[in-house]
Every structure is written in structure tokens, then in C-alpha cells.
Amino acid sequence: MASATSSIPAGYTYLGQFISHDIVPKTNPRARGRTVSPALNLDSVYGNLSSDELARYFDDEGCFKHNGQPFDVIRTHNKALIPEARNDENSIIVQLHRQLQLLHNRIVKRLTNVTDSVAKIVLAKDIVTTLFHIVVVNDFLRRLLDERVYNAYFKKTRQYILALNAPLSSVPIEFSLAAFRFGHSLVRNNYTFSKDPTVNFTMDRILRRSTSAGLQENEQIDWSLFFIETSQKANSIDMSIDVGLGDIPDEGNIVLINLNAANTLKLASGDATLSYIKQYFPQLALDVDLFRQAPLEIGEEAELYRAYQVLLANFSQRRLPLWLHVLHESRHSSNPFNALGKLGSIINAEVVRSSILHCYANRSLKENQSMMAFLQDAPPLQRFLEQTRESIPHTMLELIHFLK
Template sequence: MKPLNHHGLKEMPQLRYMCSHQSIHEERIGRFGRIFQDHPAMMLNPSSLIEMGKKGGPMDGGTSDDLTQNVPLGMVYLGQFIDHDITLDTTSSFNTANEATEIENFRTPALDLDCIFGEGPEDEPFLYESNSLRLLTGKTNNNIGQGVSLESEDLARNGQGKAIIGDPRNDENRIISQLQLAFIRFYNAIYTNIESHNPTAEAKHIYEEARKLTTWHYQWIVIYEFLPTMCGEVIVDKVLGRGRQYYKPYERAFIPVEFSIGTYRFGHSMITQKVKLKKGGSTFDLFSNNIGGGFSKITTLNQVIDWECFFDFDGSYQRAAKLDMKLASTLLELPFVQPVSHLSSLATRNLLRGQSFFMPSGEVIAECMGREASEIADVRSHILNTINGHDIDFDAGSPLWAYVLAEAADIGRHDKDGFKLGEGMGPVGGTITAEVIIGLMELDANSFMGSDRNWQPTLGTGGKFTIKDLLTISKNGI
């Protein structure tokens, strides 16, 4: 029998979702999912979302950066690196209704550095040296046409200049590209050290131990340095001490859209309009060829990162922009999105994407998390004041992403010595982000949190290990 396609009888794919949300109760391997499964989606007029995110609109922070007091700019790019380690969505669209459990995540939902190691030396041997299981760099690859001094500071590249790495996105700007190289060198330094102490060991065994140590030290940085910086010390301690209250997968870890489409996009507000790569060097626009051209080889030593400019080595690091409802103006007209349209704005893209995934409002999620009504009202007032004078109707509620940015500006990051406005996420954004990232590690039997909760770093000093330590050790890697 043919299906009934007459008006009023044709199946509406989203009707099942809107009525029962039944599909999202079934967590599926390799797919996205939801935390707040039983709450209705908010619908806003798309014209309001476009107006909200447009260049010259209420989210346009202009060309002068309003900086944080103590958040290293490098932490924002480390956040991007972490994102590339756990999520890759190539199938969702702004112009379709997206069910989270139908969207495939092409990254493992674990902080396992598959963006560095790929599928391992057996499945992706082209990432590794031919005479050992060190990862290739520009130097050991002998990059074609680059020269010794430049290839020594670059990723391995093929004859067309494309990076030979586990995730091509980690070559999309100079900072993330150099961070990818630092992690590769960090692993290589560990591999060399193990090899020197075990000269008769098989390369496979050295690889396995070196990969574990590399990954566990990275996870330590994420929990004890990155999360406190971005989510606040109090929130991280609460999640570690009392457990996860909201991110509770039935069986396996998954990436919730409240995190990937909502809270974890906080870093877009903290990107600065201008960036300096070298101590005492020139300052460049974010999308200049020196920084944001992307997917290209290093052509001058001036493009090599001095990490002292991005992380706290001696106090001279660049600060991230404040976390609030403003974005650097250049992000609202992305030069690589052509022709220019409303989708050229990163803010508009975030807002439309959130709506396409049937997200509840930020206020509803805050209520679900037990936030006080007065607090929610204050955050909402901040949003309404921001959009005042613009043709934007948020009477139905606020997009989760906008709510997270507003509470960061209105409440701030909760540290042990108080709240810091604009220095990190507030209670909703910080809690969701911390619970998901910590949960991904707790649910991973190969992480130190899933296999040895008493483990401490073997590198660094006194049981402490920081991104500064990692970057310092990476200089010893080939």
C-alpha cells in the first residue's frame, strides 16, 4: 500500500519529537544527545536571531578589545583544541530541523587525543615515522619546499602543503596549528625518554605507554587548569566533590547539544580582534594571513608562536576578551563565508543552530537547574537591556548561548575568593560545561579518572602539571 501523502496525512518527521521527545531517550553510540530531555523547545522568529547577531547589532563589540584581568588568551584556543578532540558534526544544517540522536559525532566522546594520534599507527601509519612510532613533524617529514628552519617549526605537510594530522581542523589558524605541533612534540619527547630507558622495548609498547602518559597529563590540565579558569573553582570543586547532577548518561558517554551548541560556545566571546604571536612582535588582525588564513604552511619564522604570549610563563601573556554578550566585530563578518550574508556572522550562526536543534530557552534550563528566580530575572534583564533599541523580540525567552554569555557578564566566574564578572562562565554555563567534560573522563575506562583515580602527574613538580609544563617539555620533542 502506498503511503498517504495527501495534505494533512503526510508524516511530519518532527511531530514525534515535538509531542513526546521519545527519540532522545535512546542514547545512540556515536551520536549527540540531550541532558534536559523532557522540556519543550523554544521558538523565536529567525529575524530576531539574525538581527541579534548581525554586524553593527547588539552583540558587536567593535574593534577595541575589552580584556579580562587574568585569563590567558591561549586558554581560549586550548578550549578550541579540546572541542576538536571530542566533537565533529558534518551533517547538521541551519536549514533543517536537527534531532540530536540522528546527528553523528565523528570524534570519540572522550578526551583521548584522537585528533593527535588518529586511529593509531596500524590504521593511520602515515601519521608516524617509518622507523619508530613517533609522530611526524615538519622536520622528520622533510616538508617539500619549506626549508630546514621553517619545517622544524611546522606540522608535517604533503606536497600541496596540507597538514598530515589526525583532524584537519587543527590547521585552521596559526595558533591552533602550533598547539597541535606542541602536543605532537610533547608525545615525541615522552616517547624518546621511555625509549632511552628501555632500549630493547618494542616500539608498540613504547607507543602505548607514551600515548597514555601524554593523554593523562593533558586530561590533568583540562580538569585542574582549564576548567577552573573557564568554569570557576567553586563549580569544578562541587562537581568533583558531589558528583554530576545533570549529565548522567544511561549507558555510554555522549556529547549533549546543550553543551556543544550552547554552553561550550562561550569562547567565541573571548576571542580578541587582534593577536600578537611573538614577544615584542607585531600585532595582527585575527583573520590576517599570519594568523587566520589557515590550512597553509609556515612561510616565515615570525609566524612561529612564542607561547609566553599566550599562557602565563612570566605574567606578560595576552589576556582574553571579557566573556559577555559582545563578540569581536570581525567575527560578525567572517571573511571566508562568501557571499556575504547573515550567515557570515558567527553569532547569527550560533543562534540559528541552537534553534535548529530544538533547544529550550536559557531561562527554562536555569529553572531546571534550580537557579533562583531573582537570579534568572537579573540575567534576563541584562539580555533585554542589551537588545533594547533593536528590532528583536525575545519575549518567549532567550537562546541558551545568549543566556550563558549574559550570566557570565552579570554574575561571573565563581572562585574561592568571590565572583569575577566577565572572567569566566556563570552557574548555568559553568556547571553544564564542567559536568560534561568531567563526565566524559569518568565514563572513559582509558582515562586516569576512569581507570586510576589516585594517579598523579609524573611530570611537572610536586604533583602539579600545567600547560606551561607541557609546552616547555614539548620543546625537547623532535
Template sequence: MSQHAARIARDHCLAPERVDAPIYGGRYRSLFDDLPALDSDEDALHALGRPGGPCDLGVDFGDDPDSHVAAVWPFFGQFIAHDITADRSPLGHRADVAAVRNFRVPKANLEGLYGAGPVGSPYLYGKDDPAKLLLSPTGIDVPRNHEGIALIGDPRNDVHLFTSQMLVAFINLHNRLVDRLRDDELAEADVFEAARRAATWHYQHVILREFLPSLIGAELTAELLDDGPQLYRIDEDPYIPFEFADAAYRYGHAQIRDRYQINEHFGPCPVFPDLMGFGPVPPDHTVDWALQIDVEGHAPAQRAKRIDSRLPAPLIALPTQISGSEPGTDYASLANRDLQRGQAVGLPSGEAVAQRLGVPALSAEQVGLAGEGWVGETPLWFYILKEASALHDGEQLGPVGGRIVGEVLVGIIDADPESFRSVDPTWMPTLPARRTGAFGLADVLVPSD
């Protein structure tokens, strides 16, 4: 792995950041600034997340860790995380508009796909057809320079095979829309912007109508879409809450399988190190998305792991290129890094947030740390995973985790003046869907036309 790739990998939501600095363009602060930070014993915190600790799934799974959720969803969640924390240019996607006020505003608008647009990021677009995004010469990979470094809007999307191949699918989505708009004889000067808007709206639709209901429940999703967020509002000082970035939205680490079948001939293998990115994707490593998400006419896909407090071996012993530490040490454990981040930014306990939200806190038996010698209340990240396991059998987030994730994602989309929720709340997807009125991620990853 090159020094460039190693640096991006270490920065990829794994290494602690300065809490007073902008992170990938977004400003971070607490959602519950009236709650005290949980000050946990450092040694006890390390004991939770290190190899062999309660966060280590181990090699003997015991009970079946598979959920009903398809394997793709934690990777789509990661794709969204990169998008809303993108390093946003003051010019945005239109180089002729000084959108200075929107600088660092978190948005779900596929900036990792579009960069600063055909004028600001011309290396992402066709020389002879700048309305279309580039792919590799084979069409199966993102474009790369002669050293294999991805030429994409956000280098974090090349961290492993699933995110880079998902980016390929969204590039194809945009290019399909360009062709459709030209078939409809839209003026050429308007084609790129119309395709960008349509791709972004289809993506936002998937987030709000498919991803969120599965993750936080249909009832809470409907409440947020009908009434809007009550806790999280983007105002004149836009931000991303620490409780979201460093606890609730890290639920996805617990959904990662120990092994994945990538296509008919490649796999099963772990995400790390086997699916590490930052290099060209050979043809025999391309992702068969029908193995990762349920597609009509195909056998059921692999499932994600149930959400609980245990992470699979590849995340408990991250490669040195990712963590900067030797596998088997405390800081090579992603669980330990998640716990340490919560401590570093001063997150409140899970019990304190539950009380603040007016929901019953988990019992000591449900948290399950008494036998580990843990004293006091529970780190928020660990609590949210236990909440999902205790209340929903690991199939979705509970009331604390679900409320934080739902409020932030709906709030970000609602605050975007270009989102479909702002421009045309009645809008529905226009691309073909396998199920009438139910366009979803499968239609992006495995298009039917």
C-alpha cells in the same frame, strides 16, 4: 585557499548541521529534553547578531575588554572541542582491537593527534621510528603534503595558526615521552602505547585541574570531581548535548581578542583573516607561547577578552572562505550563526534552564535586551554570555553555563575506561613542572626541560 580548506573551514563548527545526523562522529541530543524550545522571531534574532547589533563589540572598545585569563585558553577550549567530537574509527588507536562499542563515543583522548595509530594512520608517524609522531622538516609546523594540506588526525586543527601550533606542541609532548620511556629502558614494543597513555593523561589533568577551575570556578569543579556529574551521564547511548555544543561551549567566541601579538616581530593582528590556516607556517609566524600563556620567568602574557555578549570585529565579519557569505552580511557574523544554531536545534531559553537547575534567573536589566525591542525569554547562548558578565565580570561562566560545561567535560573523561580517572584516580603528572605539583598547559607549550 583551496577548495579542501574552504570546505573544512565552513564545516568548522560554523555551518548548521542536520540535527538528526551524526556530526564528526558524535551523536547529539538534548540534555534537557523536558524543556520546550525557545521559538524566537527570526528578524529579531538576526538583529541581535548582525554588524552594529548588541553582539558587535565594534572598533571602539570603550571599557577595557581584557580579563585576567591568559589569551591561550579559548584556543585550548577549541582544541578540546575538536577532540571530543572527532570522527572516531571503530578501531581507535589500536588496529588490532575491534573497539566497535566505542565508535562515536565522545572522548578527550587526543585522537586528533594519534588518528588510528601507527598501523591505521601510518602517515602521521615516522617511517623508521613509528613510535614517534611526525613534524614538518623544520620542526615548527605539522607535516603537510606537497599542496600544503596538513597530514594530521583532524583537519579542523589546521583552521588557524593557534590550533595548528598547539598540535605541534602536543606532538612534541608525545615525542618527549617516547624519549623518556626509552631512557627508562621500557620494552620497545610498549613504548608507543605508554607514551600515548601518558600524553593523554597529562592532557586530561590540564583539562580537569587547570582549565575547568579557571572557566567554571574551583568550587563547582571540586564538586563534579568528588561527586561526579548529576545531569550528564554517558550510558549505552553516548551523546553530546546540544546545550553544550550549540550554546554553553561557544562561550569561547566571546573570549577572542581583536588583535594578537604572535611573536616579537609578527602582530598585532586578528585571527581572521591574518591567522587563517590551511597552509605551511613560515618561520616568522611561529607562535611565541609565552605571549599567550603566563610562563614563569617571562612577562605576563596577553589576556583573553572578558566573556560578555559582544564579539570582536573579525568574528562579526568572518571571511567568505569561513562563512560562505560576504563580510558585513548577517550570515558572515559568528554571533548570528551561533544564535541561529540554537534556534535550529530547538534549545530552551536561558531562563528555562536556570529554573530547571534551581538557580536564580538573570533579571531583565542583567540580560539587557529590553532596549533592543526583544520580546520574551533569552536565547541560551546569549544568556550564558550575559550570565558570565553579570555575575563574574566576564572572568568565568556562571551557574547555567558552568554547570553544562563542567558536567559534560567531567562526564566524558569519567566515562572513558582508559582515562586516568578510571584507571588510577590518584595519578599525578610525571613530566617536569615549573611549579611543584602544578603541571599545566604552560609546561606543554613551553617545556622547561
């Protein structure tokens, strides 16, 4: 049963997945990968900047190495030359990865007052990371979170659950196994990459392409088809999943994966998590009007519900698992099926805000300070803007145009 179409441009599905790859470790225990930090510091793009990685990823000028194509990353020995292998498992994600490489290269070329290539790389990374944070806060989160939750966390900042400005030791499982997996409901079964209407890419083709050969010309994405209001849309945030996620390579059925993972780790149900917040964080509940949030009963007729029924004997409670709760409560959000409800918004706001602040160890976000003001005042970005008189991109579409 496929989701109805939302008003969310399709690109935000994959911007969310890109964020997840940067801060959430790979869940497949058989797969090896880099050590993932909970900080949203773009180490999925930059690596840890060790001497070996500097030589592997960057040229003598401090730019990312490339193969001459603006849409694909460089490859060697039949593998993408990038720190995060998951970013090459999907032909949309790898092109988002390439856009951030291009942003880095553009900034490096404007840093004419810095002569040392390593210093250029480090400074450019700081600037790119802050620009990315601005887009995440102003565009991605503002679009997808409940309005009252967004305002409480990002316009008039207060500390609620996670300590404000304290380093995040790990990404909470409530986020990684449930709340941020709302993106799975957004996935369409097919996408248009270019203005040629005869060329469509199914999820099967997007996930099962041969990575050794790299992207082909006809796979190059026209980003205006992904990040503007008139572009193709993501599916609705609801309790249904498109067929393309029924059999993910090396993973399996995403519904069973998500439900089993949460059950194995005894993740609290959505209703239990809601009750916990109301009891122990009453100011948060008041600020976002959480006390009106009624328990959500099981009863949605969709693949997710039916899969849950199959697994029901393994669950200790008959309330919706947190992942399903987050999906189901969207119908009661300020923008039904196009934004998260309050509980999903709270968990995602808490974790993404902390992941961002983790990157600014020498600065503190003050209570009631706007997150956007905090980010725009970051010293490396401010110095760059003063020297170049560039304007700040605030949305993904502006960021893409910034590169032209």
C-alpha cells in the same frame, strides 16, 4: 562592539577551541571530516591508530613525523598531515597541536624499556592524554568555572546529571551549541605572536592564511605571550563579539550561526534550563547555590543582543537563548567577566568531566574523590613517573616548559 579585556591569558581561548575540536563534530554539513568521539582522548592528534594511520603519522621509532620545525606540523600534498583538519584552519590551534606532538615524542624517547614502536605509541598516547586531562582540569576549568561548581564537580565529586563513569554516547547540544561557545566572546581581533611589537596578527590573517605553504618563521608563537598572567589577555566573557568573527571562512557570521543552530534544534532557553535543573536536580542546585540565580532578562546592548532581536520572531520564548544566557550571566559570577556563571559552569563541568572519564573505562571515579588525585594515579602515568622521576606539569605553561 568589542569586548573589554579580561584577566584571562589569551591562550586559554584556543585551548578551549582545541578541546572542542577533539569532542565536537564539525557543524558545517558540507565539510567532510573524521568520525569524532565524545571522549577527550586526543584522537584529533592521534587518529584511531589503525595500521594506515600509524604509517601515515608516525616514524619507525614511534614519534610523530615532522619537518624539522618545532612550531608546525608536517605537510604533504599541500595539506597538514593530521587527523583533524580544523586544527589547521587557525595558525594558533595548529601550533597547540604541534606542542602535543612534541610532548608525545619527548615521552616516546624516555620509554627506553619498550622496544615495539606501536606499543610505544599506545603507551605514550595514554600518558599524554592523562597529562592533558590534568591541565584541562587543574588549569583550564579551574580558571574558567564558577568556584562552587568547580569544587562540586572536581574536588568533592558527586553524580548530578550525567551518570558518573558511564560512557558518554554523544556530546549534548546544550554544550556544543551553547555553553562551550562562550569561547567566541574571548576572541581578540589581533594577537602578538612574538616579542617584536611591530608584528601583529589579525583574526582575518590567522583564519585566512595559506595552509599549503605551512607556517612561516614570523608566525612562530612565543607561548609566554599566551599562557602567563602578564601576557596579552582574552576579551571578557560577555555579550559582545569582536569584529574578527563577523565573517569566518566557509561559515559566516558566528552570532547568526550560533543563534540559528540553537533555534533550529529548539534548544531550551537559559532560564528554562535553569528551572529544569532546580526542579529535577535539587541537590546540585543546593550544592552550587543555584536557587539564588535569578532569571536574566533581555536587554544587553551589544551585537549579540541586536542579532537576537532580528531573529526574535523565530524564537518561541522571549527569554535569552542558552548561549546568550551563558555569556550574560558571567557578570554575576564569582569573578565577573573572567569566569562563567553557574549555569554555564554546570553544563561545561558535566560534559568535560564525562568526556575525560570516558577515557578510563577500567577505572571508576568514586564519589567525593578528587579528580586530580584520580588522574595522577592513572597507572601508565604513575609507571612513567616512577621510571623517569619526572614531575607532573599542572598548567599549560608548565607543559610548555616540560618540553624544553
